[in-house]
Amino acid sequence: MSEYVNVVEIFGENVFNDAVMQARLPKKVYKELKQTMEEGKELTLEIADVVAHEMKEWAIEKGATHYSHWFQPLTGVTAEKHDAFITAPKPDGKVLMSFSGKELIKGEPDASSFPSGGLRATFEARGYTAWDCTSPAFVRQDAAGATLCIPTAFCSYTGEALDQKTPLLRSMEAINKEALRLIRLFGNTTSKKVTPSVGAEQEYFLVDAAKFMKRKDLIYTGRTLFGAMPPKGQELDDHYFGTIRQKIAGYMKDVNEELWKLGVSSKTQHNEVAPAQHELAPIYAPANIAVDHNQIIMQTLKRVARKHGLKCILHEKPFAGVNGSGKHDNWSLVTDDGINLLEPGKTPHENVQFLLVLSCILKAVDRHADLLRESASDVGNDHRLGANEAPPAIISIYLGEQLEDVVEQLVSTGTADHSLKGGRLMTGVRTLPDLAKDATDRNRTSPFAFTGNKFEFRMVGSQDSVAAPNIVLNTIVAEAFQEACKILENAEDFDVAVHDLIKTNCAEHQRIIFNGNGYSDAWVEEAKRRGLPNIRSMVDAIPALTTEKSIAMFEHFHVFTKTELESRTEVKYETYAKEINVEARAMIDIAAKQIIPAVIKYAKHLADAIISIQTIPGMDVSVETELLKETTKLLRESQTALKTLQEKTEAASLIENNERQARYYHDEVNAAMEALRKPIDQLEMIVDKEMWPMPSYGDLMFEV
Incomplete structure (x- = not known):
């Protein structure tokens, strides 16, 4: 029987959170640090020194010997460099443990070895990490011992963002400024801050580590x-929400405990649709903390898996033929005094502020659908989006029957005088209570769905940072808010102006609303008729970053400069080409060194069997002969496809322009990879399992 865990006692025990700071810092220092966190007040080095000392003392008590600036470069994973707290030995040979405010605030990792899209050359190595004091430091305990991890932003010597955190924080400032401006128009004088609140659900696969290797x-x-x-x-849909197997339950228990200690509010866990697939969901947090927490979740899922003899797979499509993995980015806007701007209330048609916010979001998503689609693009997600298991590649908004009806009223008559009610759900069983029914259903085929008091962006890939989609959401909505405020602040009659603006936004952007089946072919045609973009691949999505409207918006809100956007475009093309190149070379290696030799052995085995059986008078060898013919036919197809893939991969490597190279990999190399896979997958169904050189899908997905 497993030991009892008191969640309340362990939650956040390894986090330098507000309670720890309040207990350990002098009142004056604590007050000034809180002002920095909440108001952006500059932190003096004197205050930073006191914070750093107490942070070090606290971390040492947790067993830490090193500290690290923990940042998120454009590699898709986190990065860190560990420095010990020790100082140079004194004359007596002893050392002290120290950590200064300067070391807390700023680090200097090599910036030339991270993706920069040309912003940094090899000889231009200097980069800086800057402490994000709004995301709490934490002590991570692993095989290296205990390490104090300090969440930071990462920028170049010349000031450009080289990470995910810096533009995210910039976008949070933009949405805060414009959202405050908007709610002031409705008489709110008490709220001091509006923060994007994010909850990122995480899907993943678990397989046996020995089979994985x-x-x-x-x-x-x-x-x-x-x-x-x-x-x-x-x-059979039997895995979804099915009973969690004991080995997996033990793994999930350890994952939860690790996350709770790090202040990550792991809330929900269950089996997902595909065999061996599972999901973890946390409670909402401010966007930058939620992004940090999701990185911690992914790292924890992988690290704990090793302890249980498992491998955690975060790729969007690890197995063909079953559902892939994503993460749902739940996004809302919340004031510092607890007001959710996306809460419609019981009578949404009368909630004018909510209707304005909603209409601005319709406008933002419709205007920048290509940019939102790009924010969820990666190589793995190309296998998932639009594949009848995830949202389509077409951006649309699901509002549900209640809000769609309100929008219809506004567009058709100019006023909305009622809201559909939820009513009661009658179970038909006397011993079961009747349930209060929501006024709207859910739509799992929608990429951007309103789900009560938030929007759920369902396109994000399972291994991706959720920073990019939240940067885009924050900025495009800030733009729509700003445009609304300019109109309303100069209006002679506010009530008439806000009514007209809501109606205009809804009428001009109603095309983005779709409550039907996003998986259907009919929707593809309907979306085309509406003029909505259907961006099918990462390579096709990347140009959205550097359109005139994207550059103008991002520069206006100081989220990205044109140079930063151009550099990220180069990074993304280069990343696409490199990842497909690795996949192609891996296919060549596996096919040439493992599969084709194994098939030849099997063919020889069949041929020997035929010869042997034929020595017995009257024996029929037609089955063996037919198998041998089919095997050699598929073997020949495999060898031909292998040669083509080798040629295409070599040709791709000679292309110097990043965009052209990425498009060649997408158009030519991908097709050659599919052509090689087809006959080999057919051979797997013929060749003796004992001769097949690797574990099968069944071995991986059902034998955990």
Whole structure:
């Protein structure tokens, strides 16, 4: 029986949170630090020294010997450099443990070795990490011992953002300024801050570690490049919300405890749709903290898996033929005194502030649908989006029947005089209570759905940072708020002006609303008729970053400069090309060194069997002969496809322009990879399992 865990006692025990700061810092220092965190007041080095000393003392009590500026470069994962607290030995040979305010506030990692899209050359190495004091430091305990991790932003010597955190914080400042401006128009004089609140659900696969290590494709790329479907997949829907197996339950228990200690409010866990697939969801947090927490979640999922003899796979599509993994980015706007700007209330048609906020979001998403789509693009997500298991590649908004009806009233008549009610859900069983029914259903096929008091952006890939989509959401909505405020602040009659503006926004951007089946072919045609973009791949999505409207908006709100956007474009093209190149080379390696030799052995085995059986008078070898013919036919197809893939991969490597190279990989190399996979997957269904050189899908998904 597992030991009892008191969640209240362990929650946040390894976090330098507000309670710890209040207990350990002098009142004056605590007050000034809080002003920095809440109002952006500059932190003096004197105050930073006191904070750093107490942070070090607290961390040492937790067993820490090192500290690290923990940041999020454009690699898709976090980065850190560990420095010990020790000072140079004194004359007596003893050392002191020290940590200064300067070391807390600023670090200097090498900026030339991280993706920069040309912003940094190899000989231009200097970069800076800057303490994000609004996201609490924490002590991570692992095989290296205990390390004080300090969340930071990362920028170049010349000031450009080289990370995900810096533009996120900039976008949070932009939405805060414009949202405050908007609610002031409605008489709110008490709220001092508006913060994007984010909850990022995380999907993942778990497989046996020993089997994982027998598959080079999983080792090198995080997904299976070959694999025939087992007799059973997810057809019976029996895995979804099914009873959690004991080994997985033990793993989840350890994951939760690790996360709770780090202040991550892991709330929900369950089996997902595909075999071996699961989900974890935290409670909402301010956007920058939620982004940090999601990185901690992904790292914890992987680290704890190793202790249980498992491998956690975060790739969006590790197995063909079953659902891939994503993460739902739940986004809302909340004031410092607890007001949710996306709370419609019981009578949404009368909630003018909510209707204005809603209409501005409709406008923002419709105007920048391409940018929002780009924010969720990555190589792995290309296998998932639009594949009848995840939102389509077309951006649309689901409002539900209640709000769609309100918008229809506004557009058609100019006024909304009622809201649909939820009513009661009658179960038909006397012993069960009748339930209060929501006024609207849910739509899992929508990429951007209103779900009560928030929007759920469902396109984000499972291994991606949620920073990018939240940067875009914050900025595009800030733009729409700003435009609304300019109109309303100069209006002679505010009530008439706000009514007209809501109606105009709804009428001009109603095309983005779609409550139907986003998986259907009919929606693709309908979206085309409406003029909505259908961006099918990462390569096609990247140009949205550097359109005139994107550059103008981001520069206006000081979220990105044109140079930063151009550099990120280069990074994304280069990343796409590199990842497909690795996949192609892995396929070549596996096919040439493992699969084709194994198939040749099997063919020889069949040929020997035929010869042997034929020595017995009257024996029929037609089955063996047919199998041998089919095997050699598919073997020949595989060898031809392998040669083509080798040629295409070599040709791609010679292209110097990043965009052209990425497009060649997308158009030519991807097709060659699919052509190689097809005959090999067919061969897996023929060749003796004992001769097949790697664990099958069934071995991986059902034998955990």
